[in-house]
Amino acid sequence: MQNAYKFDATISGQKQTVVFYDADDVLGSVVNVADLKTHHILLMDRSGSMYSSLGRLCDQVKETINSIKDEDIVSVIWYSGPGQYRPVVIGAKPSDDINKQIDDLRSTVGMTCFSESIKEAFTLLQEKSKLVDQTSLNLFTDGQPVVPWNDEEDRCRSLVQQMADAGLVAFNCIGYGYYYNREFMTSMSDITPFGTTIHNSSIDEFLDSFKSTVNVTGNLVKRSLEVNTQGTVIYLSTGSFSMHENGFKVNRMDANRNSVYIITDSNDISIHVNGDTTCAAHVKNKATQQDKDNFFYAYAASQYYRGKTLLALDIIVKNVKDRYLADLMINAFTADEKAIAQKALDAAAFDVAQRYKAGKCPPKYLPKADAFCIMDFFRILVQNPGEAFYVPFSKNVGKYERIGRAVVDRQNAFTDSTDEVLAPVNDLVWNKDELNLSVRFTIKGHVELNARAAKTNGLPQQYPAIRYNTHTFIKDGNKNISQSEFILSEKMIALLRSNGMKVQELGEAKIGLGNGGIFERVLVDFSKIPVINRMYIDNSDSLDDLHSKVVEMTELEAAIKVVNAELKSLYEQKPTMMKIGDFAKLNVSQIEVLNQHGISDKGVYGGIDNKKALATDSDEYKVRLIKFSLKGFSTLPSAKDFDAMVSGTKKVNPPGQMMLQYLNNLQDRTRDLKDAKLRDYLESEKETLKGNLEALRTNLNLVKMAKVLTNDFFHGLTPDDKQNYVYESNGQTMVLRTDYVSKYIDAAA
Secondary structure, eight states, X not given: OTTOEEEEEEETTEEEEEEEEEHHHHHOOOOSOOOOOEEEEEEEEOSGGGTTTHHHHHHHHHHHHTTSOTTOEEEEEEEOSTTOXXXXXEEEOTTSOOHHXXXXXXXXXXXXXXXXXXXXXXXXXXXXXXXXXXXXXXXEESSXXXXXXXXHHHHHHHHHHHHXXXXXXXXXXXXXXXXXXXXXXHHHHTTSTTOOEEEESSGGGHXXXXXXHHHHHHTEESOOEEEEEEEEEEEEOSSOEEEEEEEEEESOEESSOOEEEEEESOSOOEEEETTEEEEGGGOOOBOOHHHHHHHHHHHHHHHHHTTOHHHHHHIIIIIIOBHHHHHHHHTOOXXXXXXXXXHHHHHHHHOGGGSOTTOBOOTTOOXXXXXXXXXXXXXXXXXXXXXXXXXXXXXXXXXXXXXXXXXEETTOOEEEOSSOOOEETTOEEEOSSSOOEEEEEEEEEEEEOOHHHHHHTTOOSEEEEEEEEEEEEEETTEESOSEEEEEEEHHHHHHHHHTTOOEEEEEEOOSOOTTSSOEEEEEEEOTTSOSSOHHHHHTOOOHXXXXXXXXXXXXXXXXXXXXXXXXXXXXXXXXGGGOOGGGTTOOHHHHHHHHHTTBOTTSBBOOSSEEEOOGGGEEEEEEEEEEEEETTOSSOOOHHHHHHHHHTXXXXXXXXXXXXXXXXXXXXXXXXXXXXXXXXXXXXXXXHHHHHHHHHHHHHHHHHHHHHHHTOOOTTOEEOTTSOEEEEETTEEEEEEEEEEEEEEETTO
16 A cells, blocks of 8 residues: 555554554545435334423434435434334325424334334335435434333344344434443444444534534445454544544445555555555555644544543554643533533544644643532532522523433322522432432422311411422432523632632522622533532542541441431420420411421421332333441341340341441430420431431532543442442441442423
């Protein structure tokens, strides 16, 4: 190959030889290219988890059809659970009116099954093969298979391989949200020569994603290229790239660009291109700096796509020194953040104009590791009480989307007040085991009591009450809310802006709030900042620190259980002592009426006849669970067992000993307290313990989040015989259990 070029490169500390050539220089330029007719097949997800997005997806699908060339044809198949799929558009022209068929798909159906709709697509490929030159498929989903058989992934890959053998040039997967299985999707895309997997954080991104796949297939011509060698091979066209080990073969090529890069640690390998053979050692042409940069950007984009994020970052920082991309990649951890970085890397690989937007990295440059992030935002708000209020039902942002199965009170007796709901940002709630961070808020209103019961017991028929709600900002380590309205003090706005946070002011809040002063309504856009930054990652590896946190949390949980037991004993001995909060001035019959109407002693309405959708009727996704505990302390003694330990009739185990130690300490502190003073002390002690426990959970969940988002693990742990991991210090063993658990969303929502 006379037109091949070669250069040496140090990549992540290892010396490599790179052989580069443009296939057109080897095979000759393309002349008189005739447009290939393409059959575009779209598989649409109608599972229950799409309940809030399906209507907008239908709108996007109608727009995508307008982007297809007039000579192409399109088919649309919807799918949901097993046995639930149907082609609704078959071989239509883009000019055909198919709006009604798409509009009929605006409701969800069931769960998620891919293989049956892929098989149906295979049938359509074969039926329409004589009408077109090639077929491309786009599968859109927000989840992963929920089927009664165990080989769904193998079935899918086998079908895709059969389709590729029959002429499918691209099996593209468009994953929406956070709960599709990217590894599985990529394994299907890789089977076809021009397939790819694309992440969408918003339904509105579907149109651009579909257009990008149409552009790739629309630029193909009928030419064959086969490369065989020893090493990693990258094939780069106008709008796509692929990475292969030891070679690849295609029967379509790009009309304008077909760059091939071979990366090897040996200078003696043979390279075979369409039967022409050469040895890397015989390649004498020197590559230009432009050629080298083109390779490095393509290699970084390819490695990032494969999940080798640190290798890609190293190439960007050290080989091309692109500061903009380096700063973007260093704090990209969630699927959304990685997709933004991938898009920027792809753009730089395909277009020289998309490089060096912030100039070059200076010598020994380290990207900023402490970029302002969502966790920093909430930390600042919590540290400044009275300066920030969340507006959960704002008309200036989209409707909040719940994160799981809805709980429906079938006898709902609560009516919300018409007053605007404002939530002080000091009540953050972490899920104990999952990576969910929520803001809890109070909704005022009244409960409609039974008229006769209210009148008989001297209660108002409309009894004032409150109910609690939560909005989850971080769901399983990912952003659940991209934009929110807050009411912030001028001081808080200035503080956030000094940290580089952009807030859009909507006007002064004409409400008496917080610590006085001027408050502004603002929109906060979370879409452009990371969930966490590299500093959280770098500070997540101290096992001794983790161990001490787990021990302290266990001690706090034991202490809370003791305090609750002491309060229960006090109230059983003196029932009138329980009359605190909203029930303080009520008699027994009045309290009973309120309890029957779902109102607690704190005046909180919890529902009368609550029902949650069954898991068997719900769509499913998987989340990673990381749970810490102390060995031998996974379960604290029940109240009955602890009483027996206190009385000496039951052997004291280690958790019981921990509770006894706290009980003795508590009794020393309360020995001289009686009745109301004792009650108040215990209630105050419980709140203090709970606050300390929440603070530790926050720290521990940040560590968990760092590990989950980076697919990293805790180094230094030892596996045990129960498939857990352990770490011993000061005579106590910390146990870590990691697993993937199923979460459910109403399939009929």
